[in-house]
Structures are given as C-alpha cells and as structure tokens.
Amino acid sequence: MTDNDSGDFHERIHQNFARQAALHSLGAELTRIERAMVEIELPFDVKLTQQHGILHAGVISAALDSACGFAAYSVIDAEASILTIEFKVNLLSPGRGDRFLFRGEITKPGSNIIVADGRGYAIGDGPAKLIASMTSTMMIIRGREGISG
Template identity: 35%
Template structure:
C-alpha cells in the first residue's frame, strides 16, 4: 500500500456515514477512487430502487477522496458544490462510485464521479456527479 492509499484509507475509516451505509473504499490512487455500498433494505425508496441519497453519498465521497489524493499530507477537503444527474433507477446488489479529479488546484479541486448499479443483470450507469472541493486545514 502506498502513502496516498494509506492516507485515504485512514480518513475513510473515520467516516461514520460510510460505515452506516456499509460502504467500502475499494480503490484509492492518486486522482481516482472507487467506493461501493450494498443496496440494502434500509436504503431503498418507495418503488424499491436504491435511494438517490445513497448514490449521492458515495459519489460525493468518491469525488472527495479523489481530490484529497492530490493534496499534500495533512490537508483535508470539504465539498462546496455538488450536482447530481440521476440517469436510471438504481437496481441491483450494490452501487459503485468511481471518483476522479478533473482539475487540481491549490484553492479548488474540480471533481466528478460516476455511479453504477451492479447485480445479476450486469452493470448500469445510474448517476453522474460534478463538483468542487476546497482544501481546508485539519
């Protein structure tokens, strides 16, 4: 495990929201991350699809950790703006968010993530997010 991955995994382990959702940081590298969460009974909306809040939560975190990966040791980030486009109902066994840095900067980091539903019927793109992260002092 390299330094970037170790730093991101240490931070992720402190996120109680991700723990509540059963999310896991599956990949952590410079400029990109992947977070997965089960589509469990307690995260469904009224029609039986994964709630958009689940897609947003893991998509936002994947983008945020991608941003953190390009910042110096000791830095933290917060989301200052995030837009989500819901593309299709999220049906399957789990959601997977793949976050990436679009443009790193000292004051803002432009980020994006794509969320996919995975299950017996394969993999389907269900949401895309675009946002801005700001570095903050810990």
C-alpha cells in the same frame, strides 16, 4: 495537481474512510485507490431504498460525494484536508442492483479548488449500468481549527 508531496495518500484515505460514520452506516467499502481516482462500493440493502424499492438519491449522492472527496485527498498536501463546497447530481437510471460502485475522478486539480466527476453504477445480472453522475467542487483546507487531513 499540487506540486507538493501528497505523502502516503493511500494511508490517509484509509484513515479518513475509517472515521466516516455515515459511510459505515451505509455498508460502504473502499475498494480502489489510485492517484486522482477512488472507488467505493456498497451492497444493496432495503434500508437504503426509497418508496419504490430503488436506491435512495441521498445514498447515491453521499457515496459519489465521498468518492470524489477521497480522490481529491490523493492529490493534495499531506497536511491539508478537503471540504465539498458544491455538487450537482444527475440521476440517470433507477438504482436497482445487487451492488453499487461509485467512482470519483479528479477533473481539474488546483491549489485551492479541485473539481471532480463521479459516476455511480448498479451491478447485477449483466453489464454494470450507469445510474448517476456528479460534478463536485471541493475546497482545500489548511490550518483551520477542527479540520485536519
């Protein structure tokens, strides 16, 4: 984590989430924010499925990427921003459930590059089921025109 004061990262994450039109189109909700960890949930919606009626891999990837990115916001300077530069997703089980939980956690903070790991869970009858994992690499952006915290 950077030694700089990250300010009120809760408020910055809420403001950035509010500007995420893609997440709103998915019905995503920001449900938990802690330093180095963020959770996003979304309800099942048939509009988010692929041809077999399970949650589309693109939706899973977008939600995990966002959870990891917002977790990164919690450990950077208040003036900085984040851009994902690489990620890998493992789809572990079909996305079937009433709701889905996506958790991003910082694995390796840095002054320029941050690595985060994400986990996606299907929630329904019974215990939550792990459906996907992600490893994400993000770049801290400072002073770039058009990109701000």
